[in-house]
Amino acid sequence: MIDLRSDTVTKPTEQMREAMLTAPVGDDVYAEDPTVNELEQRVAALLGHEAGLFCVSGSMCNMIGVRLLVEPGQEVICDVQAHIARAEMGAHAALQGVTMRTFPSDRGKVALDEVAKIISPSAGPYLVSTAAVAVENTHNFGGGTIQPFEELIAVGELCREHAIGYHLDGARLWNAHVATGVALESYGRMFDTVSVCFSKGLGAPVGSVLVSTTENIARARVIRKRLGGGWRQAGVLAAACGYALDHHLHRLADDHAAARGFAEAVASHVPAALDPDTVETNVVVINTGSTPAAPVATAAAERGVLVSALGPFLIRAVTHLDVTIEDCESAGQLVGKLLSG
Numbered sequence: 001m002i003d004l005r006s007d008t009v010t011k012p013t014e015q016m017r018e019a020m021l022t023a024p025v026g027d028d029v030y031a032e033d034p035t036v037n038e039l040e041q042r043v044a045a046l047l048g049h050e051a052g053l054f055c056v057s058g059s060m061c062n063m064i065g066v067r068l069l070v071e072p073g074q075e076v077i078c079d080v081q082a083h084i085a086r087a088e089m090g091a092h093a094a095l096q097g098v099t100m101r102t103f104p105s106d107r108g109k110v111a112l113d114e115v116a117k118i119i120s121p122s123a124g125p126y127l128v129s130t131a132a133v134a135v136e137n138t139h140n141f142g143g144g145t146i147q148p149f150e151e152l153i154a155v156g157e158l159c160r161e162h163a164i165g166y167h168l169d170g171a172r173l174w175n176a177h178v179a180t181g182v183a184l185e186s187y188g189r190m191f192d193t194v195s196v197c198f199s200k201g202l203g204a205p206v207g208s209v210l211v212s213t214t215e216n217i218a219r220a221r222v223i224r225k226r227l228g229g230g231w232r233q234a235g236v237l238a239a240a241c242g243y244a245l246d247h248h249l250h251r252l253a254d255d256h257a258a259a260r261g262f263a264e265a266v267a268s269h270v271p272a273a274l275d276p277d278t279v280e281t282n283v284v285v286i287n288t289g290s291t292p293a294a295p296v297a298t299a300a301a302e303r304g305v306l307v308s309a310l311g312p313f314l315i316r317a318v319t320h321l322d323v324t325i326e327d328c329e330s331a332g333q334l335v336g337k338l339l340s341g
């Protein structure tokens with residue numbers, strides 16, 4: 001099987017397992033796990049922040065990061081395809097009383113004027129007050145798109161002007177960094193809270209880190225425990241994340257090349273389905289036109305290629321550590337042939 005459903009499907013390598021096996025550990029609820037503490041400090045420094053908190057998932061980091069900025073009954077605004085709005089099971093509302101409003105976007109890319117149109121801070125007794133803006137970089141459902149740097153800065157300035165928070169869902173910020181060469185710190189420091197994942201392209205089995213100020217992270221520790229996310233000898237997992245940072249960051253460029261190879265192969269059969277030039281990182285979104293996506297995904301699976309039917313006429317493929325560029329090119333040929341009938 002060539003599994004391109006997501007970059008979360010990777011399995012830890014032998015060397016990563018070895019790093020996990022030998023990691024020094026302690027009780028992280030007491031903040032006594034040296035491997036966790038080292039990872040938290042390392043990631044905070046990389047992103048230009050004071051402190052970090054290791055959590056079980058990107059969703060948990062996003063929930064806590066948003067909650068630090070938004071009180072129950074207030075809103076966070078984000079784009080219409082944002083992971084926090086579509087794929088976190090309504091947790092922000094269901095568990096934290098945070099409401100959301102969304103703005104339209106081109107493939108998930110944030111635009112200052114769209115944010116400015118709906119932002120509504122200190123809205124008084126009639127309307128919900130906006131307490132934060134959240135942006136996703138790279139953008140998953142947008143097709144692995146990279147946020148335009150100047151636009152990110154401009155939206156950050158708007159947030160400061162209105163004294164509201166600015167959260168980054170950086171589950172795949174590593175991919176944006178490798179693709180653009182923009183320093184992680186330059187991306188990280190413009191936000192109040194940033195979440196990053198190790199279980200996506202970096203290939204760790206579990207783990208995300210939320211970074212912010214020391215004061216915010218102390219609050220975040222309480223919220224994590226309240227959500228049931230306090231954990232004990234989590235250093236075995238943090239070791240995998242540290243290993244991933246050391247060994248799997250720069251190879252993300254290979255995943256980007258593989259995604260491009262996949263896209264070109266599909267486009268060689270059905271040019272209308274996608275423009276390979278729009279593939280910026282490791283995610284490829286294919287517009288299947290009038291062909292329903294689900295039967296194409298099923299037919300591909302029967303022939304050894306797994307892709308996701310993301311919508312009635314949308315297929316997504318994601319490249320990662322456990323597939324080669326050749327696998328991706330042949331998978332693209334297959335999907336392209338199925339689409340061209």
Ligand SMILES: Cc1ncc(COP(=O)(O)O)c(C=O)c1O
Pocket residue numbers: 008056057058059060062083084136138139140169171172197199208
């Ligand atoms: C952009 C983005 N944010 C957050 C998450 C959530 O991560 P997790 O699955 O670890 O909760 C994902 C997961 O795929 C994602 O793609």
